[in-house]
Amino acid sequence: MPTTVHWRLSAVQVDQLWEFLKLGDYPFPIEVRSYGGSDVERLALRGRVRDELRAARLLRGERLDADLEAALRLLVRAEAWLDSVWLPDEHADSPMRVLAARSGPAALLALQLPGESEHTGGDLILREIHPSGLVAAVVGELPAAPAGRRPPATAPASAFGGATRSTSDDTGGGVLISNSPRPSRSERDIAVFRDVLDAAHPRAGQIAANHRDATGRRRRSPVLHWFDNADDGRYLLIAETHRGEPEITLRPVDAHQLGTHVQAALNSVLPGIAG
Secondary structure (H helix, E strand, O other), rough: OOOOOOOEEHHHHHHHHHHHHOOOOOOOOOOOOOOOHHHHHHHHHHHHHHHHHHHHOEEEEEEEEEEHHHHHHHHHHHHHHEEEEEEEEOOOOEEEEEEEEOOOOOEEEEEEEEEEEOEEEEEEEEOOOOOHHHHHHHOOOOOOEEOOOOOOOEEEEEHOOOOOOOOOOOOOOOOOOOOOOOOOOOOOHHHHHHHHHOOOOOOEEEEEEEEEEEEOOOOEEOEEEEOOOOOOOEEEEEEEEHHHHHHEEEEEHHHHHHHHHHHHHHHHHHOOOOO
């Protein structure tokens, strides 16, 4: 099918279609609340959604458009996928949610717009992509930003305190940045961490890679955390291990450099590539 095929569904439509197709749990980070407080209300919503889908030529009789159905099923049965969550500004409560998934020769980008609350997403935009284009699709959805101007720095993971603010995912992570580390490394690195992490972050987010094998067993990469500093640029926080000690490395990244790290995360979970 051509890569230009795309759909935009309201949260109510997604809620009804998910139930109609019996797709089960929503794949992270997609979040849609249940609409209609009673069976009568849900029945009325079902009729409204059917009318909307028929008007859009996505429903013929009781048969959903085959391409749209395949796209929704791909989201819950993907072999490999990237999930991305980011806050579009420092005052936002509901994040942008992105899922790029592939299964065999088919691949899809799902972009969920912010919703009415932190744990409720809005409209869902679906677009077919090339199966080799997961990384480009996810990184391409982020707002453009140059690499930060401060140099890379490294500090022990134990040097970090609690998070300043977080939008948590179902793996226990958050999308915003920890407080600056307690001094425990070279003065230069500590100064860089303090200056960069204590600055205002207009945007921040996280990206992780996943793989599901034929038995259904899943493998997930460490989460990559990124953030933008006002009047500076974009940085990436990377969890690493040096001589058995967990460390956090701070790196300035542009879109290409961020894509390189995301590709490495994807490679780390793919069979035959993971080390």
